[in-house]
Amino acid sequence: MARMPLIGVSACTSLIGHHVFHIAGDKYICAAAIAGLPLVIPALGNLIDRDALLESVDGLLFTGSPSNVAPQHYNGPASAAGTQHDLARDDTTLPLIRAAVRAGIPILGICRGFQEMNVAFGGTLHQKVHETSPYQDHREDPLEPLDMQYGQRHSLTVQPGGLLEMLGLPPKIQVNSLHGQGVETLGSGLRIEASAPDGLVEAFSVEAADTFALGVQWHPEWQVQSNPHYLAIFQEFARACRERAQRR
Numbered sequence: 001m002a003r004m005p006l007i008g009v010s011a012c013t014s015l016i017g018h019h020v021f022h023i024a025g026d027k028y029i030c031a032a033a034i035a036g037l038p039l040v041i042p043a044l045g046n047l048i049d050r051d052a053l054l055e056s057v058d059g060l061l062f063t064g065s066p067s068n069v070a071p072q073h074y075n076g077p078a079s080a081a082g083t084q085h086d087l088a089r090d091d092t093t094l095p096l097i098r099a100a101v102r103a104g105i106p107i108l109g110i111c112r113g114f115q116e117m118n119v120a121f122g123g124t125l126h127q128k129v130h131e132t133s134p135y136q137d138h139r140e141d142p143l144e145p146l147d148m149q150y151g152q153r154h155s156l157t158v159q160p161g162g163l164l165e166m167l168g169l170p171p172k173i174q175v176n177s178l179h180g181q182g183v184e185t186l187g188s189g190l191r192i193e194a195s196a197p198d199g200l201v202e203a204f205s206v207e208a209a210d211t212f213a214l215g216v217q218w219h220p221e222w223q224v225q226s227n228p229h230y231l232a233i234f235q236e237f238a239r240a241c242r243e244r245a246q247r248r
């Protein structure tokens with residue numbers, strides 16, 4: 001009988017009361033369940049046996065987060081005071097992304113996860129896109145109701161001949177936008193899959209990957225079942241994870 005694919009979902013560390021918890025948001029876990037059984041991967045850095053983990057999972061979802069990749073990972077300038085980081089998550093996800101691609105495990109990076117993929121492949125980040133010319137403000141308004149924060153904010157130009165086009169996405173789609181950081185220089189071996197009207201990279205795939213390896217700056221996990229473009233991404237991720245599970 002076919003084994004259910006196991007989908008690793010990256011966790012953030014978060015102080016709740018006096019204790020640190022390893023947490024992953026419900027919307028990521030529910031969307032990962034399209035591909036298989038979600039397994040939250042704690043942010044334990046080198047305490048995790050990476051090879052053993054990659055032997056166990058059939059796909060990895062790198063989630064979004066309010067925290068930002070620490071600039072020492074991309075030789076960036078020091079963060080502005082008050083910038084939220086999660087060093088334990090960086091120490092877990094950055095090496096895991098590289099190892100997963102080498103091992104042929106399907107990966108999907110969303111928002112922070114997309115930025116982590118870029119950094120893992122040697123790229124750099126703008127730390128404040130909204131203060132960087134010629135870019136627009138890609139942040140949400142935290143005072144708006146959630147449905148508005150995750151509403152469609154700008155268009156995307158989908159790169160002809162790429163993975164997103166292959167998934168049936170039309171040349172222009174509308175997406176949500178909830179991030180302050182963004183791609184400055186693209187990591188090596190990444191192929192641009194979509195850009196915002198201001199030129200910001202919004203999606204890339206890993207050229208050398210022999211399976212699904214996609215990063216997106218927007219949030220396709222949000223109400224994924226009611227957006228055919230968002231769903232197409234998760235369905236292809238799911239197909240790749242099933243294929244991986246069957247190859248075991």
Ligand SMILES: N[C@@H](CCC(=O)NCCCC(=O)O)C(=O)O
Pocket residue numbers: 025063064065066067068110111112113178179180181182219
């Ligand atoms: N902090 C980074 C990444 C933005 C991001 O991942 N936002 C998601 C926040 C909550 C969630 O939906 O999980 C940036 O600001 O660029």
